[in-house]
Amino acid sequence: MDILYFLLIMLGAIVVYSVVNWLIQKRIVKTLTEEEFREGYRKAQLIDVREPNEYEAGHILGAxxxxxxxxxxxxxxxxxxxxxxxxxxxxxxxxxxxxxxxxKGYKNLSHLQGGFKKWSGKVKKK
Known part of the structure; x- marks a missing residue:
């Protein structure tokens, strides 16, 4: 029975952590649809945060x-x-x-809803 309580507490902690993390992200970063992302990414610093092998397999032009x-x-x-x-x-x-x-002090932050797998625009591959 003690193990069951421990597992339930751990599961509850994970859920609470996930919800708090999600709420923090909603407050600090704008989630943009592909259309909204296209409208502004040329005037911004476009950063692909995937690993180099993923980037080389295909990335948004100019990233x-x-x-x-x-x-x-x-x-x-x-x-x-x-x-x-x-x-x-x-x-x-x-x-x-x-x-x-x-x-670190950056305030104007946006990210692409659904990520690269939802992107239908121009892609560059190495």
């Missing part, structure tokens, strides 16, 4: 690859005074990247 795993060490490549448009494969990593950037 720079700064993987989430390297973002902390490559912050100097981004200007805090310009909008930052982020995307990843599905939208999860770009949300985490937005949280990191927000903590």
């Amino acid at each position: 720079r690859n700064i993987p989430l795993s390297q973002l902390k060490t490559r912050l100097q490549e981004l200007r805090p005074d310009k909008p930052v448009y982020l995307y990843c494969q599905s939208g999860m990593r770009s949300g985490r990247a937005a949280q990191l950037l927000n903590r």
Whole structure:
């Protein structure tokens, strides 16, 4: 019975953590539809936060690859005074990247709803 209570508490903690994380992301990053993303990404810093092998397999034309795993060490490549448009494969990593950037003082943050897998625009492959 003790194991059951422990598992229920752990499950509850995971659910609470997920909900709080989702609410924080909703507050700090704008989730844009593909159409909204297209309207503004040319005037912003377009960042693909996927890993290099994913980026090379195909990315949005004009995007720079700064993987989430390297973002902390490559912050100097981004200007805090310009909008930052982020995307990843599905939208999860770009949300985490937005949280990191927000903590570092970046305020105008947007990410692509559904991520790259929902993108139907121009793509560049290496």
